[in-house]
Amino acid sequence: MNLQWGKVLIAALFEVAWVVGLKHSDSLGDWLITIVAIAVSFTLLIDAGNKLPVGTVYAVFVGLGTAGTVLSEIVFFNEPINAAKLVLVGVLLLGVIGLKLVTPDSTPERSEA
Secondary structure (H helix, E strand, O other): OHHHHHHHHHHHHHHHHHHHHHHHOOOHHHHHHHHHHHHHHHHHHHHHHOOOOHHHHHHHHHHHHHHHHHHHHHHHHOOOOOHHHHHHHHHHHHHHHHHHHHOOOOOOOOOOO
16 A cells, blocks of 8 residues: 555655646746646546545645645745744644544445446
């Protein structure tokens, strides 16, 4: 199951790339990279969601993506550092980690109707 959680982590990294791309793309090449990042991100997310509890997968994906986007804007695009924002991102990450820790690593088999 660690492979599936690895896919969620990689999907979140690609999410950061496409969210930043949506804001900062200004050429055809940038937009193509953004589109590829969207496709990779959601392909990995869907694949992991087929094998792990989808609610937890999505919460971890969005939480990591949000934190990564906030941090990348600060590091790469000179967004002003706001202590309250960083504390709240930390709380978000603690919640995501806690949710991951209390969720079983597999979903029950789906019965076909």
